[in-house]
Amino acid sequence: MGGARLSQRxxxxxxxxxxxxxxxxxxxxxxxxxxxAHARADFPDxxxxxxxxxxxxxxxxxYVKMTNAERSPTFFQFDSGEQLALYxxxxxxxxxxxxxxxxxxxxxxxxxxxxxGLAVEPQAHFVLVSLADDDGGDVPVRSFRILDGExxxxxxxxxx
Amino acid sequence: MAVEVKIPTILRNFTGGAKTVEGxxxxxxxxxxxxxxxxxxxxxxxxxESGLRRFVNVYVNDEDVRFTxxxxxxxxxxxxxxxxxxVAGG
Numbered sequence: 001m002g003g004a005r006l007s008q009r010x011x012x013x014x015x016x017x018x019x020x021x022x023x024x025x026x027x028x029x030x031x032x033x034x035x036x037a038h039a040r041a042d043f044p045d046x047x048x049x050x051x052x053x054x055x056x057x058x059x060x061x062x063y064v065k066m067t068n069a070e071r072s073p074t075f076f077q078f079d080s081g082e083q084l085a086l087y088x089x090x091x092x093x094x095x096x097x098x099x100x101x102x103x104x105x106x107x108x109x110x111x112x113x114x115x116x117g118l119a120v121e122p123q124a125h126f127v128l129v130s131l132a133d134d135d136g137g138d139v140p141v142r143s144f145r146i147l148d149g150e151x152x153x154x155x156x157x158x159x160x
Numbered sequence: 161m162a163v164e165v166k167i168p169t170i171l172r173n174f175t176g177g178a179k180t181v182e183g184x185x186x187x188x189x190x191x192x193x194x195x196x197x198x199x200x201x202x203x204x205x206x207x208x209e210s211g212l213r214r215f216v217n218v219y220v221n222d223e224d225v226r227f228t229x230x231x232x233x234x235x236x237x238x239x240x241x242x243x244x245x246x247v248a249g250g
Contacts, residue, residue: 048247066247077248080217080224087244102249114250118215120170121247 025125025143026157027051027060027099034063036139039103039129042068046076050124051099052090060098060125068102075114076102099143101127108132109140111151119146125154161237163191167202168244174202183241188220189231191241206243207231215246 031051038047048068051060064086067079078086090096100121104112109130111119119126126144133139145152162182167175175181181199185191196203206216211230218225219242225233235241 046250050247070248075248075250077215077246080219080226080244080246083217083244083247084219084222084224084242087242100247112250114248118246118248118250120215120245122170 023058023125023145023152024155024157025060025099025127026159027127029158029160031060031063031099032141032156032158034065035101035127036129036141038065039105039131039139040134042103043131043134044073044105045071046073046103046105048076048078048100048102050086050097050101052086052095053098055094055096058098058123062095073105097121097124099127100124101129103129103131105131109142111144111146116146116149116151122147127156163235163237163239163241165191165195165241166243170245171202171205171243174199174205185235187231188218188225188229188233188235188241191235192231215248217244217246218242219244 038049041047046068049063049065051063053059053061066082068076069079070077107130109128111126111128115126126146128142128144130140141156143154143156145154162184165181165183167179167181172178181195183191183195185194192203192206206213206218212218212225220228220233220235221239
């Protein structure tokens, strides 16, 4: 009888959600502050960048601000030269993108249809900051995983 | 010697997991066509009818080919082609 119960439990574990479904983004306060400051500096255009970390660590350690080549309030694309430089640095340092961030300047901090369609870093946390109701105080900062067109919001834990 | 083509993680399913493949050609177009003969399916992810896909960055020796002739950009033995999916959104 005990054996039956055990195997049932094992079966439940197997069909449970993939582990990343309940991921948490743990990120330093200084990085969050840098992201918000960049968003405000580039307002009303969208600001974008990354926080990279050691491969496989899921730990955002090095903040890199990117130029939005589109300079647009509704679209962003990393400057292609800066992106190549970033990839070479990451390659040399065995790093990967842990966080991709961008701002929404007039809409909520939720991935747009364009964001979902173009997401190309499956391991990354997609962090969005919204300046739609910015009064100089706290602004919404949210994190998502985007995989095969599916958006999953995840908790953000900010470390001091 | 040939042209070295660096493949991004997201497209390595076309190269059996290889980070780098080799191709021959005097232009980016020829290199891509040559690589396609050994890694079918890759070309469609890089090129559409009108040229390079909008959200794929291709560099020959660190120069974004959008500024150096697109698919007609010249290539030679020993050159390095880097393919990166653009990081973009709205």
